[in-house]
Amino acid sequence: MRALDPATTLDLCDRGMSKSPLERALLVIEAAGADPNGRDEAGSPADWPLGAVNKALLEQRGSIFGGQLELLANCPGCGSICQSEIDCWQLAAVSGASAEERTLKVGRKRVAFRVPTIGDVMTAARSGRPAGEALAQRLIADNSVMLDERLLSALADGVARADPLSSIEIALRCPECGDQWVEPLHVVDVLWTELKARSDRLVMEVARLASAFGWTERDVLSMSGLRRQRYLDLLPS
Numbered sequence: 001m002r003a004l005d006p007a008t009t010l011d012l013c014d015r016g017m018s019k020s021p022l023e024r025a026l027l028v029i030e031a032a033g034a035d036p037n038g039r040d041e042a043g044s045p046a047d048w049p050l051g052a053v054n055k056a057l058l059e060q061r062g063s064i065f066g067g068q069l070e071l072l073a074n075c076p077g078c079g080s081i082c083q084s085e086i087d088c089w090q091l092a093a094v095s096g097a098s099a100e101e102r103t104l105k106v107g108r109k110r111v112a113f114r115v116p117t118i119g120d121v122m123t124a125a126r127s128g129r130p131a132g133e134a135l136a137q138r139l140i141a142d143n144s145v146m147l148d149e150r151l152l153s154a155l156a157d158g159v160a161r162a163d164p165l166s167s168i169e170i171a172l173r174c175p176e177c178g179d180q181w182v183e184p185l186h187v188v189d190v191l192w193t194e195l196k197a198r199s200d201r202l203v204m205e206v207a208r209l210a211s212a213f214g215w216t217e218r219d220v221l222s223m224s225g226l227r228r229q230r231y232l233d234l235l236p237s
Helices: 006-016 021-032 050-065 088-092 118-125 131-139 149-162 187-213 217-221 225-232
Strands: 068-074 081-087 102-106 109-113 168-173 180-185
Touching: 006 021, 006 187, 006 217, 021 050, 021 118, 021 187, 050 088, 050 118, 050 187, 068 180, 081 088, 081 168, 102 149, 109 149, 118 131, 131 149, 187 217, 187 225
Parallel strands: none
Antiparallel strands: 068 081, 102 109, 168 180
C-alpha cells in the first residue's frame, strides 16, 4: 500500500469532489495501490468483495491518521452526544470473504449466491429497480428463483456471515440515559472527510507560502510537513 503524499492527496480530493461515496472508495484504493491479498497486483477494486474494500480503507485510514478512530453520535433516546473509539487495525484484521460461490438454505431449498462487490452495488443502483432486489438478482446464481421477502432476508444474513466487514455496525451505549443502539460505520465517509480536511489545509499552506516566498505548488508540496510548518511559523498569523 502506497502512502498518499501531499500532491496525491490534493489530486485525489479534486477528482472525488463530485463523486459518490462508492466512487470515492475506488479512487482512494486505487491511489493507495491496496491489495486485499497482499500481492503487488490485484484485480480492479470494483470486483473486490465489499469487506475487502472496507478492510483496505481501514488500513489506509490507520496508515495516514493513526489506528484510533473517535466516533461521535447522538443518542436516539435523550439526544446527548456519545463518544466511542475503535481501533482501525483491529477491525481490519477481521477475516474477509472471497468471491467464491456459497449456498444458503431458504425453507427446503438451497440457493447459491456470492457476496457483493462495489461494482454490483453501483450497477444495482443504476438499474431503476428497488436496490435490494436488483442487487439480490446479481448475487443469486439461479435467475429463476423468486425474490420474496424471506429470500431477501436470508440473503442479507448469508452475506453478513460470509463477509463480516461488508457492513460495519458499532454498538453504542449512552452514558447519560443508558440507551443502547447500533450505529452504522461508513468507513469511506469518515476517511474522505479527513482527507478533504487535509487537502483544504494543504491548499491554505501552499497559498500562504507561495504568496510569501514566490514558490510554486510543487515546491511547497515537495517539502515535509515539518519543513512547511517551520516556514509558516515565520509568517505573521
